Amino acid sequence: KQEVTQIPAALSVPEGENLVLNCSFTDSAIYNLQWFRxxxxxxxxxxxxxxxxxxxxxxxxxxxxLDKSSGRSTxxxxxxxxxxxxxxxxAVSFVSxxxxxxxxxxxxxxxx
Amino acid sequence: ExxxxxxxxxxxxxxxKKLTVTCSQNMNHEYMSWYRxxxxxxxxxxxxxxxxxxTDKGDVPEGYKVSRKEKRNFPLILESPSPNQTSLYFCxxxxxxxxxxxxxxxxGTRLTVV
Numbered sequence: 001k002q003e004v005t006q007i008p009a010a011l012s013v014p015e016g017e018n019l020v021l022n023c024s025f026t027d028s029a030i031y032n033l034q035w036f037r038x039x040x041x042x043x044x045x046x047x048x049x050x051x052x053x054x055x056x057x058x059x060x061x062x063x064x065x066l067d068k069s070s071g072r073s074t075x076x077x078x079x080x081x082x083x084x085x086x087x088x089x090x091a092v093s094f095v096s097x098x099x100x101x102x103x104x105x106x107x108x109x110x111x112x
Numbered sequence: 113e114x115x116x117x118x119x120x121x122x123x124x125x126x127x128x129k130k131l132t133v134t135c136s137q138n139m140n141h142e143y144m145s146w147y148r149x150x151x152x153x154x155x156x157x158x159x160x161x162x163x164x165x166x167t168d169k170g171d172v173p174e175g176y177k178v179s180r181k182e183k184r185n186f187p188l189i190l191e192s193p194s195p196n197q198t199s200l201y202f203c204x205x206x207x208x209x210x211x212x213x214x215x216x217x218x219x220g221t222r223l224t225v226v
Binding site for chain 2: 031032034036041042043044046049089091093095098099100101102103104105
């Protein structure tokens with residue numbers, strides 16, 4: 001069974017810091033990887049989608065990288081703001097099977 | 113606006129009373145899926161559908177049913193809800209599994225079974 005792991009489970013940083021969230025997965029044969037943001041009790045907002053053929057994607061202060069061979073993705077957030085406080089989830093679409101697997105998320109708190 | 117719509121947003125029900133949570137998408141997506149989210153367990157897939165009349169079990173299908181009679185709709189049915197099905201439920205869709213498209217999620221349904 002494929003697995004997706006996110007470390008750390010929680011992270012607290014002062015405003016303005018650059019930070020990195022990690023996602024690892026057990027099978028390098030993937031279609032794509034997607035990063036989401038979830039505010040407490042709310043739905044999932046898609047942040048970035050990286051295809052298996054891509055190495056990175058950028059949107060504003062967010063940059064996501066993908067290293068399929070090592071089974072890793074990172075989400076880089078530049079100049080963090082209190083409004084970035086949320087849970088960040090990565091999800092992987094594996095070639096084997098027809099499912100989309102989620103990590104358990106990293107809860108980020110940005111302190112003003 | 114392209115979206116996935118779930119109803120209801122909140123539902124409190126009693127053990128054993130059949131209920132249906134609806135999910136509809138307006139993007140002509142082939143792939144649709146249901147997830148439940150529980151503290152400490154993350155998002156787990158209940159059922160998914162590759163296309164009309166094609167459904168399959170995810171990781172936690174027990175106690176749930178689905179149907180896909182039309183492309184746009186994918187309802188989740190709890191025939192006899194129990195308290196352990198209290199959870200936050202999400203419906204998601206994608207153009208197709210494995211395509212160069214990500215997933216779009218509904219806003220969630222918070223279900224409480226007493």
